[in-house]
Amino acid sequence: MRPTPRLLAAILLAVAGCGGPFPQTTLAPRSDLGVAVDNLFTNIFWWAVVVFAIVEGLLLFVIIRYRQRTGGGPPSRLHGHTVLEIGWTLAPALILVFIAVPTMRTIFATAARAPEGALRVEVVGHQWWWEFRYPELGVVTANELHLPRGKPVQLEMTSADVIHSFWAPGLGGKRDLTPGRVTRIAFTPDSISEYAGQCAEFCGASHANMRLRVFVQSDSAFRAWAARQVTAAAVPPRGSLAERGQDLFAHGACIACHTITGVPQARGTVGPNLTHVGSRTMLAGATLPNTEEWLRRWITNAPYLKPGSLMPAMPLPDDQVAALIAYLQSLK
């Protein structure tokens, strides 16, 4: 946790006209990476403010002082001055040194890989959702990244289709996910909190709907979450509505794209893994709350909510939809 909000952040938030909260702000970083970037930006920002004040001030002075007046003398004949030219070449160059040195330092400091023993998470971008895989823990989930506080994290990222960019501003800067390459970003989250983020590289029709959540938890809460995620899917009670839903799921179109561990038919990998979908807070690329109502709308008409979605509209009878919802919600 950072001690006090920065002056800069305070000014900007005041200008924004309301007190927030700003879940996606870049100005309240909660990781070593984010803090390093923010310190650098603050440094450059104040240099920019100083230069702005001097140059715009000079400009204002000149246009007021030398405006045409009646009876004013002839204009000055000065049309060049070698010492001045050298001066205003060197001055900006000098200021840039003060910006460049911390920049280079930060580049190398933030480019380092996470230390041994860091938590590795593989991030795979899809049009338009995020797949998060924890290879050491055997966890596979979507759109909601869980991380333990205070432990270094190494994200190893690639894309299944086009270029995306992972951006959770509260935890640091973005990094592109490029098909055929693995890109990396490392940081250590320092506060227990929930962070919003979204894809930052234009990736097609629903680029705006490719959002994500990061939950930074205490170590014990994270371990409890991970332990539950590796279990097979919940088996619905006999005769329940959820059981009917499971039957519909296992013998319907859903299995073409979705995996549910414990349901042998459901092995699709085009869409998100739904083994524990009921434990997530959001649906549809973290754009919709995971409630009965939104699930119903999502199942029946996904392309309406997420233009270009690969999941087709499914005009199922109401009772079947209700059964599917009951089943999905039971997958805690």
Next chain:
Amino acid sequence: MKSWLTTTDHKRIGQLYFWTALGFFLIGGLEALVIRAQLARPEGIGVSAEVYNQLFTMHGTTMVFLALMPLSAAFFNYIIPLQIGARDVAFPRLNAFSYWVFLLGGLFLNASFVAGPLLGAGTLSVAPDAGWFGYANLTSRQFSPGPNVDFWLLGLQILGIASLAAGFNFIVTILNMRAPGMRLMRLPVFSWMTLVTQFLVITAFPVITVALVLLMFDRFFGTHFFVPSGGGDPILWQHLFWLFGHPEVYILILPAMGIVSEVLPTFSRKPLFGYTVVVYSGVLIGFMGWGVWSHHMFSVGLGPIADSVFSATTMLIAVPTGVKIFNWIGTMWGGQIRFTTAMLFAVGFIAMFIIGGLSGVTHASPPADLQQTDTYYVVAHIHYVLFGGTMLGLFSGMYYWWPKMTGRLLSETLGKWHFWLTFVGMNLAFFPMHFSGLLGMPRRIYTYGAELGVTRLNEISTAGAFLIGISVLVFLVNLWWTRKRGEPAGNDPWHGATLEWAIPSPPPVYNFTVIPTVANRLPLWQTEHHAPMAPLPATPPAPIHVPGGSWWPMVTAVGLPLMAIAALSHQLWLVFVGLAVVIAGIYLWAYEPFEV
């Protein structure tokens, strides 16, 4: 009518460029207003995601290739021969060819808004929708199956031909057609910056052309230059695109810097401060502009060495840019400043360009850029540079040279309304974008959630955008109103120093009754070193031959969009028709009798 279609007169071609580019500027502006209307509220539902993506793609493409570049070209055409004391450009028919190719390329691109049914698409509009930067592999046939990206890549190839032809034409014109005595270091700064710009055009456009040809092969012939599943590399596209794209930024800004360097001395009644330094800075910017392209790619993860190098080169380019700004302020220092509308726009250019330059320095630093890139912070930056910079500079040029082009002054009253509405509007529209970006709003999103907390900022931006819209209407009224009622300009309404002010407004078809001999940088001014040039005779002492028009530049130009249409509709025979038209046009053009 026929005389306009066949014209090879640089002044007429300049006017054609102006009106055509103004038309495209209005289209691009309308696209911007729809975008801003959509973003005024969270969860905007004015247009669909697909249409929104077309709008921002076409807004960027239109403003860069169909509005700002050709508006600059209008001034190159009209003013350069006058400034250097020539009767026309070096290759007048090639000049006409450039214009027609530009017009047809622009129409081709915009036809995509209504071409859907003709191409069997399910929607009316099949406009390009992958961004003006067209990042691979989103542009591959797999992820963009429709004709949208085809329109984009074919349209840009057509426009590239127009730019290249004009580039060579103006380089030869400026180097070879100068009046006697006009040495390079006596060249007006606008002509100098045009020269640098054209060298950038002829070196940068081949790069984008290669990239577009590779993309065309990927899409039409199943190659895999940018397709990772076939062993290609989408990052290669980014390198090629920005290797063109960053020099392109200077192609857009240098002409405006040239205009401002003409306007400030005239209305300060002082020669440009540090002429030599301003010229060399422009040349230096032209060279350095080639070494910074990867600063558009810091989020790719090119590694710390590459990031450091491109960061350093990018910061360095701030030095010659800053030097120019100081020299402009030095020009006004000690002057007698007349605040005509042209001067207001020129001073506005400096004030706004400083902001764009400073925000540019903040993302020259890669770690900081990782929070800023692809957010509205960068949208703010480019609009301070390209609207606050280039567009204000171009408006300044319009008020400055309009009397020369039409013989009538624009209204100063309407002009001042135009300036202040633009100035307030642009700051309302673009300044809040710095904050919406820093608060986490990415670019190129058709919708955002209310929980982001940026609603108020977006409302202000939208209000500002519509204010800019109103200011443009005022400008149009000004153009219309002064058409007949504007004050007559005379030869030299501003007491300018350069050759274009030595001749009538509008200039006669032959420009100069006799080609003047130039002895210094400010031929029309009295300075401590020299007296003004003697007035030119009112009528030509000897008959002046003026070449007649030619149909062949236009005919040749028509062949190019025919080939593009052929590619779009997959009609091989039409490719050959287009090719035949181009070859026949060039042949007849080449063998056209010189004396018409």
